[in-house]
Amino acid sequence: MKLMGAFRSNSWFFASVGCLIIIPLLFPSLAFINIISEILIMALFAVSLNLLIGYTGLISFGHASFFAVGSYTVGIILQNFSSSLPLAIPLSLLWGMVLSGIIALPIGYFCTRLSSIYFAFLTLAFSQIIYAVIIKWQNLTGGDQGLVGGIPKPPIVLGGLVIDMSSPFALYFLIVVAVCISLLVIKRITDSPFGWILRALRENSARMSFLGIDAKKHQIAVFVISGIFAGLSGGLMALHLSGSYPDHAYWTKSAEPIFMIMLGGLRTFAGPILGALIVTELSVYMCKYTGIWGLGFGSFLVLYLIVIREGILDVFIKWRERRRSAISHKK
């Protein structure tokens, strides 16, 4: 019964997952699964960052740190040990998450001691250190070339079941499953008492400490959780691109999910997902038809900031609430 309830309350979500699985089965198109994979990966990245920005009110400018750690972990493990492990791909993704979490712990510990703009700068500084390490540690990371030569994708062996991961469709389904499970888990976290404490910390952390809640402990915890899922999205990106590149750690990569969150809306769970969809679609079509992605997307952002200024779903929710209160007023 509990399961049915979970299905009903997330009916939108399961309908979309169904579409994502059925459409490529009916109309196999490489272009379609490529763009959907990218949207899903960036959506997970943006949602993980929104745990900090939207829910907890911590503005991080260095989320690319964990994206890069995940990406390089998966790349390095698969390039070096792929043949000896039957579950190489899932294990490498798991290691990517674990390492991102381990790195997020000290970073979160130091960053949460600062507030507002200094928090943002410190996250930026840490991500630039990781960028510098990636550029200079050439034996391990390939330096400024990145991990080139492709990332091998050995089959997943589960008992008697062998899944050939070299096919792009198999990889696509892996990405769909990994992203959707992660989104469900993050949704569950935001709906838990822990998630409500985060919102309360955003609104008034002093009051929460009167209630005996250790603000810093909760902030570090959400920082680590957010880092773990960013690491997973980075690992999936390494599989999707079949390579890990230093710009996964560069500060521009930290800016990308921020655009998505700001465009989609930071007060809802689905906002960053919508943002990832818009930004990725816009960049694909602008590249395809105009070749002036920067000019087009930049002008779009400026216009958007001047005219609407808030995330799309935030505007929508405000509008719906106003309408509801107007209706109840009439009655």
Added chain:
Amino acid sequence: MDIDSLLKCLMSPSCIMGQIINGVIIAMILFLVASGLSLILGVLGVLNFSHGSLYMIGAYVTYTVMETVGNFGVALLTAPIVVGIFGLILERLFIRRIYGYDELYQLLMTYAFILILDDVVKFIWGILDLSVPMPRTFQRPPVHIFGAIFPVYYIFIVLAAAMVAVGIWVFLSKTKLGKIINTAASDPEMLMCLGINVPLVYTLVFGLGSLLAGLGASLAAPLRSIAPGMGFAVIIESFVIVIIGGLGNIMGTFAIALLFGLLRSFGILGFPLYELSFIYILMTVVLIIRPAGLFGRLRS
């Protein structure tokens, strides 16, 4: 690690001098750009990520003036003024709309201009690397100081940047407009009560900051290649310097720029593997111990 070559260098005065000069050149150019950024951040409270793109425009304008007029003096005057005027327009039309909003909006707005300006530059000047020839005035035999050899132009850069540093410091601390700008940073409401047009002061500060970026770019143009996207590295290094030096503190910016340049030039000898991360580690340590920067006061 290559401690040997660092020690060997420290044994010879000519090598020390050479590295110092190299470091100081990096420092001076970064100082000009970072001081503009620091001014904008300190007074307006805006995180101007597009500052690197203003630097880029300055470099391209220098290139065009050198191609058409051929006189470096003219280029050195034109480029900062063009970038300054561009900054005035940018502030008046766009940046002004995001004062007082979250840092997120500032990131979004100024990042949008990075994307736009990079494409505009590609349209006008193409995607290939360009270079500006060494101005004829400075095509002289190199100078020897303590046995180190370097071009005359280096001395010019150091002198010019030092003059600008002193000039900004005198302007901000001794002149009336400078004092108004200082007050605009701390108490804009009181300033408005005194009948001073604070929005105009803000526009001027943004223009001045842009002008400094243009000046830095113009001075660096004969030494470095010019390409779209060159602003990305400049902006991040400038931010590091501004943060370590303390937001809005020009002298702090100067000191840290020098430290940055010297860390680079000596670090690359002794620790070629770690040189890149030195400055970010320093930034991390400073932020953890003294978030307001080495020479700054905490911004509420």
